[in-house]
Amino acid sequence: MKRTHKNGPVWALGMMSGTSLDGVDGAFVKTDGTAIAAFGPCGFQPYSDEQRARLRAALGCWHGDPKVAPAADIVEEVHAGLAARMMTDQPPAYLGFHGQTFAHDPRGRGTHQAGDGQLLAEALQTPVVWDFRSADVEMGGEGAPLAPFFHHACARFIGAKAPLAVLNLGGVGNITWVDPGIEPPEDPAACLAFDTGPANAPVNDLMQARRGVALDEGGALALTGTADEKIVEDFLSHAYFLRIPPKSLDRDQFPDLTTAVADLGDADAARTLVACAAAAVARGMEHCPSPPSRVLVTGGGRHNAAMMEELRARLSVPVEDIDDTGLNGDMLEAQAFAYLAVRVARGLPTSSPTTTGVAAAVGGGVVSKPDGGGR
Incomplete structure (x- = not known):
C-alpha cells in the first residue's frame, strides 16, 4: 500500500488494552489527524488466563514494583504479536500504542501505563506513538479520557x-x-468529557471471584437479578459524583461496592452493580451543556443486556448501540489511538480544558522511531 503525503491522510494502527483485561484490540484508521477518511481492518488478541492473572496482580502498582516488569513484558509481547499480524497486508505510517493502565492518580503520583513504545518501534520497524497521558497530567489535567477528540x-x-x-x-x-x-474539537464549546464511574470492572471482578469466569456474558446472570436500590442510592453519595467535570477515575476507586453487595446472591449482586454503573451515567448527564439528542453506547458494556436495560430506564434520552450508526463499538478505543497517533505526529492537540481539565490544549504523546530517534 502506498504511503500518503505527509500533510494528507495516512493509515495508522491503534492498539488498546483496557481495564477490563480481556485482551488487545487493534484497528486501522486513515486520517490527517483532523477528519476521518476511512476505517480499515480490525483485530483482537485475547489474553490467556495466566496472562490476565499476572496483569491483574499488577493493577494499582507503580514503576519499580516487582509485579510491574513481568506484566509489562506481557503487554509488549501481545501488542507486538497482534501488530505484526495486522501489518502484513497494510503497513501503517504510525502505530498508536496506549499500553496497559496499572495505576491512575493524576492529583497524586500521576498515571502509569505499562509498555515501552521504543521496544515496539524497534521490533516492528515502524514509528510508535505512545505515553499519551503524561504530558496532560504534568500540565494539571486528569490524563483521561483521551478519546473525546476522536x-x-x-x-x-x-x-x-x-x-x-x-x-x-x-x-x-x-x-x-x-x-x-463546532470545530476544532479543542474549542471550549465543542466537547465535554469525563469518567462517569465504574462500569464493567466491578461486575467482572464479581464474576471472577464468585464463579471463576471473566465476565457475565451478555448480562445473562444480571438479567435474572433485582437491583438493591438502597445500595445504588448509597453509591451515588460518593464524593466523586459531586465533583464538576472534567474528572477521571482509577479502575479500583470504588472498593466499597464489593463490600456493599457481599451479602447478595450472585444474580442480585450482578444486577446491582450494573444498576450502579447506569445510575452513575444518569448522574453524569446532569453536567452536559445541553441534553444530547441521543446516547451512543460503545465498549464491552453495551453487550450486557442488563446494562442497556438499566441505561434506558434511567436516562431520559434515546440510548443506542453505536454499531447502529455504522461505527464499530468494539474497536472505537483502538481506533481512537490510531487517530490520536496521527494528531501527535502532526503537532495537534489531543486534550483540552473541557476534556481533561488541563490548563490549555495540549498535544501529549511521544514518537519513538525504529532507529532510536524521536521526540
Whole structure:
C-alpha cells in the first residue's frame, strides 16, 4: 500500500488494552489527524488466563514494583504479536500504542501505563506513538479520557448535526458530549468529557471471584437479578459524583461496592452493580451543556443486556448501540489511538480544558522511531 503525503491522510494502527483485561484490540484508521477518511481492518488478541492473572496482580502498582516488569513484558509481547499480524497486508505510517493502565492518580503520583513504545518501534520497524497521558497530567489535567477528540471526529463522520453523547463502557465508564457543528474539537464549546464511574470492572471482578469466569456474558446472570436500590442510592453519595467535570477515575476507586453487595446472591449482586454503573451515567448527564439528542453506547458494556436495560430506564434520552450508526463499538478505543497517533505526529492537540481539565490544549504523546530517534 502506498504511503500518503505527509500533510494528507495516512493509515495508522491503534492498539488498546483496557481495564477490563480481556485482551488487545487493534484497528486501522486513515486520517490527517483532523477528519476521518476511512476505517480499515480490525483485530483482537485475547489474553490467556495466566496472562490476565499476572496483569491483574499488577493493577494499582507503580514503576519499580516487582509485579510491574513481568506484566509489562506481557503487554509488549501481545501488542507486538497482534501488530505484526495486522501489518502484513497494510503497513501503517504510525502505530498508536496506549499500553496497559496499572495505576491512575493524576492529583497524586500521576498515571502509569505499562509498555515501552521504543521496544515496539524497534521490533516492528515502524514509528510508535505512545505515553499519551503524561504530558496532560504534568500540565494539571486528569490524563483521561483521551478519546473525546476522536468522538468528535466520529460524530462528523456519521453526519450528525445535533449534539450527542458517546458513552464508553469499559472497566470504567466515560462519556463525551460533542457538538459536531463546532470545530476544532479543542474549542471550549465543542466537547465535554469525563469518567462517569465504574462500569464493567466491578461486575467482572464479581464474576471472577464468585464463579471463576471473566465476565457475565451478555448480562445473562444480571438479567435474572433485582437491583438493591438502597445500595445504588448509597453509591451515588460518593464524593466523586459531586465533583464538576472534567474528572477521571482509577479502575479500583470504588472498593466499597464489593463490600456493599457481599451479602447478595450472585444474580442480585450482578444486577446491582450494573444498576450502579447506569445510575452513575444518569448522574453524569446532569453536567452536559445541553441534553444530547441521543446516547451512543460503545465498549464491552453495551453487550450486557442488563446494562442497556438499566441505561434506558434511567436516562431520559434515546440510548443506542453505536454499531447502529455504522461505527464499530468494539474497536472505537483502538481506533481512537490510531487517530490520536496521527494528531501527535502532526503537532495537534489531543486534550483540552473541557476534556481533561488541563490548563490549555495540549498535544501529549511521544514518537519513538525504529532507529532510536524521536521526540
